[in-house]
Amino acid sequence: MNRRTKTQSPALFTQRAIDVIKRIPRGRVATYGQIAAYAGEPRAARQVVWILHSYSDKHRLPWHRVVNGKGRISLPRHQGYGDQKRRLEKEGVKFGNGDTIDFKRYLWSSPRAK
DNA sequence: CTCGTGACTCCCG
DNA sequence: TCGGGAGCCACGA
Numbered sequence: 001m002n003r004r005t006k007t008q009s010p011a012l013f014t015q016r017a018i019d020v021i022k023r024i025p026r027g028r029v030a031t032y033g034q035i036a037a038y039a040g041e042p043r044a045a046r047q048v049v050w051i052l053h054s055y056s057d058k059h060r061l062p063w064h065r066v067v068n069g070k071g072r073i074s075l076p077r078h079q080g081y082g083d084q085k086r087r088l089e090k091e092g093v094k095f096g097n098g099d100t101i102d103f104k105r106y107l108w109s110s111p112r113a114k
Numbered sequence: 115c116t117c118g119t120g121a122c123t124c125c126c127g
Numbered sequence: 128t129c130g131g132g133a134g135c136c137a138c139g140a
Contacts, residue, residue, distance in 0.1 A: 010137085010138090011136095011137065011138090013136085013137080014137070014138090031122085031123095032121075032122050032123080033122070033123060036122090036135095036136085041135090041136070042135095043122095043123080043134080043135045043136070044122095044135070044136045044137080045122040045123060045135075045136085046119095046120060046121095046122050046123090046135060046136055046137085047120090047122095047135085047136045047137050047138090048120095048121090048122080048136095049119095049120045049121050049122065050119080050120055050136085050137065050138065051137090052120090052121065053119095053120070053121080054138080063121085066121075067121090068121075068122065068123085069122075069123060069124090070123095073121080074121040074122075075121050076121080079121080080121085081121095084121090
C-alpha cells in the first residue's frame with residue numbers, strides 16, 4: 001500500500017525551490033532566503049544552497065542569479081565568484097561599490113507571490 | 115538513527 | 128562596518 005516510497009522523489013520543497021529558481025528572469029537576481037520563502041520555507045535558505053550544488057547542472061538552473069541577502073555574491077573568490085559576476089554583468093546587472101547589487105533595481109519579485 | 119555539509123540569515127556587540 | 132554565534136533545513140554516508 002504505500003505506493004509512494006519516500007526515496008522516489010525529492011521533498012516538495014526542493015521541487016518547488018528548483019521551480020522558483022528557474023523562473024528568475026534574466027537580468028534579475030534573487031536571494032537564497034527569498035527563493036526559500038517562495039518555495040514555502042522562509043528559513044530554508046541553506047537548503048537552497050544545497051540544491052544549487054546538487055541540481056544546478058541537471059536542471060540547468062540559473063545559479064548565477066542567486067545572491068545573499070546583502071546583495072553580494074556569496075561564492076568564495078577562489079571558486080566561481082568572478083564567473084558569477086561576469087554572467088550577471090552580461091545580463092545587464094551592475095555592481096556598485098564593494099561589489100554590491102542594488103536590490104531596488106535588480107531584485108526579482110515573483111508575480112504570483114504578490 | 116546520528117553526523118557532517120552547505121554559495122544562508124538574523125541578532126548582537 | 129565587520130565578525131562571531133545560534134538557528135535553520137534537507138540530503139547522503
